[in-house]
Amino acid sequence: MSEPNIYRVLNPYDDSVVGEVTESSREDVENAIAHAAAVRETMADLTAYQRGVILDKASELIAAQVELLAKLMTQECGKPIRYARGEVKRAVETFRFAADEARRLHGETIPLDAAQTGAGKIGYFMRVPVGVIAAITPFNFPLNLVAHKVAPAIAAGCPIVLKPNPQTPLTSLRLAEILTEAGLPGGAFQIVIGGADVGEWLITNPQIAMISFTGSVGVAQAISKNAGIRRTTFELGGNAAMIIDETADLDGAVEKAAVGAFAYSGQVCISVQRVYVQRSKYDAFKQAFLERVDLLVMGDPLDDTTELGPLINDAAAERIQSWIEQAKSSGAMVLAGGGREGRTIQPTVLEDVDLQMKVMCAEIFGPVVNLIPFDTFEQALAAVNDSEFGLQAGVFTSDLKRAMLAVKRLDVGGVLINESPMFRVDQMPYGGNKHSGVGREGPRFAIEDMTVLKMVIIQS
Numbered sequence: 001m002s003e004p005n006i007y008r009v010l011n012p013y014d015d016s017v018v019g020e021v022t023e024s025s026r027e028d029v030e031n032a033i034a035h036a037a038a039v040r041e042t043m044a045d046l047t048a049y050q051r052g053v054i055l056d057k058a059s060e061l062i063a064a065q066v067e068l069l070a071k072l073m074t075q076e077c078g079k080p081i082r083y084a085r086g087e088v089k090r091a092v093e094t095f096r097f098a099a100d101e102a103r104r105l106h107g108e109t110i111p112l113d114a115a116q117t118g119a120g121k122i123g124y125f126m127r128v129p130v131g132v133i134a135a136i137t138p139f140n141f142p143l144n145l146v147a148h149k150v151a152p153a154i155a156a157g158c159p160i161v162l163k164p165n166p167q168t169p170l171t172s173l174r175l176a177e178i179l180t181e182a183g184l185p186g187g188a189f190q191i192v193i194g195g196a197d198v199g200e201w202l203i204t205n206p207q208i209a210m211i212s213f214t215g216s217v218g219v220a221q222a223i224s225k226n227a228g229i230r231r232t233t234f235e236l237g238g239n240a241a242m243i244i245d246e247t248a249d250l251d252g253a254v255e256k257a258a259v260g261a262f263a264y265s266g267q268v269c270i271s272v273q274r275v276y277v278q279r280s281k282y283d284a285f286k287q288a289f290l291e292r293v294d295l296l297v298m299g300d301p302l303d304d305t306t307e308l309g310p311l312i313n314d315a316a317a318e319r320i321q322s323w324i325e326q327a328k329s330s331g332a333m334v335l336a337g338g339g340r341e342g343r344t345i346q347p348t349v350l351e352d353v354d355l356q357m358k359v360m361c362a363e364i365f366g367p368v369v370n371l372i373p374f375d376t377f378e379q380a381l382a383a384v385n386d387s388e389f390g391l392q393a394g395v396f397t398s399d400l401k402r403a404m405l406a407v408k409r410l411d412v413g414g415v416l417i418n419e420s421p422m423f424r425v426d427q428m429p430y431g432g433n434k435h436s437g438v439g440r441e442g443p444r445f446a447i448e449d450m451t452v453l454k455m456v457i458i459q460s
């Protein structure tokens with residue numbers, strides 16, 4: 001038998017050791033799935049009352065350790081502590097919303113006698129758990145994105161095996177302890193640790209009934225090739241856009257754009273990457289935006305004032321820097337930033353960009369935003385849609401007709417009027433179109449995917 005591979009989780013800000021974990025072997029993955037499968041019936045048999053109690057208790061336990069969880073997250077993923085605290089508070093709500101949904105999970109009656117041959121029959125369908133779920137999660141929201149898979153799985157009555165990003169496993173290990181304390185049956189939440197190999201062993205195991213993935217398009221493509229015939233949901237990337245027309249409240253839009261583009265160094269799937277501004281307001285917006293960007297605070301993520309910390313690793317910082325250089329050599333102007341100190345990239349604002357540039361057409365996942373003037377509102381809508389992604393978009397206007405046209409035309413999972421595309425609360429349906437994903441999260445909607453309909457017909 002080979003030695004277990006123990007590796008150290010390093011803080012992306014200063015490379016200090018945050019913890020140690022053991023990488024899962026193939027046998028570990030198989031055992032985890034077998035344990036989860038063994039409690040399938042136990043989970044399915046929990047009453048709605050019991051599922052609600054476990055989820056509410058988990059929510060309370062998370063609420064009681066906001067600071068501890070936030071600090072752990074900040075250390076393992078470099079997220080500024082102010083945003084990490086916000087994430088923990090959102091996870092408190094995610095579990096609470098899942099508890100509510102557990103209590104109202106139900107089916108419907110079907111009037112079978114509406115069919116010629118249905119006379120004398122009573123029909124109804126119910127929602128039953130899909131079975132063992134494999135969840136694979138990214139580095140950037142180590143608590144709340146895990147909560148968006150684990151909490152609905154519990155509400156639906158499904159055991160779940162999670163593979164977090166190997167750079168950020170510690171928060172999910174802490175969450176497993178919390179769920180045990182909350183009374184979740186042993187075996188119902190398993191964690192396996194590792195990268196692509198461990199992920200592939202997990203999703204190709206025949207006992208897995210559903211794959212719930214959040215991450216990048218490239219990995220989603222690999223997973224969809226391996227998934228076979230089973231339920232799969234994908235929450236993927238984006239290059240979110242904002243439209244600011246001539247009737248918009250400019251000051252409000254400036255603030256939302258600056259926070260939306262640069263919070264957590266842009267490592268958010270709905271980070272603002274493209275800002276389309278009506279030409280008559282372009283110069284005024286640009287000036288106010290650059291003044292606001294100048295006030296952003298870079299530094300140690302554990303410092304309360306920090307808004308931009310390090311990128312997750314050297315490779316991410318190098319990739320972003322090379323995309324900025326590529327844009328510059330193709331004619332883009334750097335209005336702010338453009339440089340980096342180690343893994344921390346300055347908030348960078350570009351103009352004179354085009355769709356051939358990676359900073360525009362791909363997901364940058366870093367602190368870079370593009371300013372683009374437009375002439376007509378229709379042109380701006382078409383430009384937003386001219387992307388392989390379609391997660392969320394923000395439209396700033398005081399013209400109701402334009403707002404409603406945007407709602408109709410934009411090919412995205414969420415249209416936000418006079419709000420940043422980076423806004424999200426946890427009970428709403430959240431997800432994208434095109435390469436931004438398949439399916440929606442938010443406990444009520446994830447539970448729909450984590451359950452199957454069972455039809456019952458009774459001949460009276």
Ligand code: NAD
Nearest residue numbers: 137138139164165195196199200215216219235236237269
């Ligand atoms: P990633 O795609 O590199 O990794 C995601 C997960 O997939 C990790 O756990 C990784 O170990 C695993 N993985 C890698 N190769 C695999 C394989 N072949 N089979 C199975 N699993 C495999 O993403 P990341 O860098 O951790 O996170 C950033 C990405 O996540 C961005 O694209 C971002 O937009 C996206 N994201 C999307 C949402 C959303 O809700 N739509 C939320 C957060 C992040």
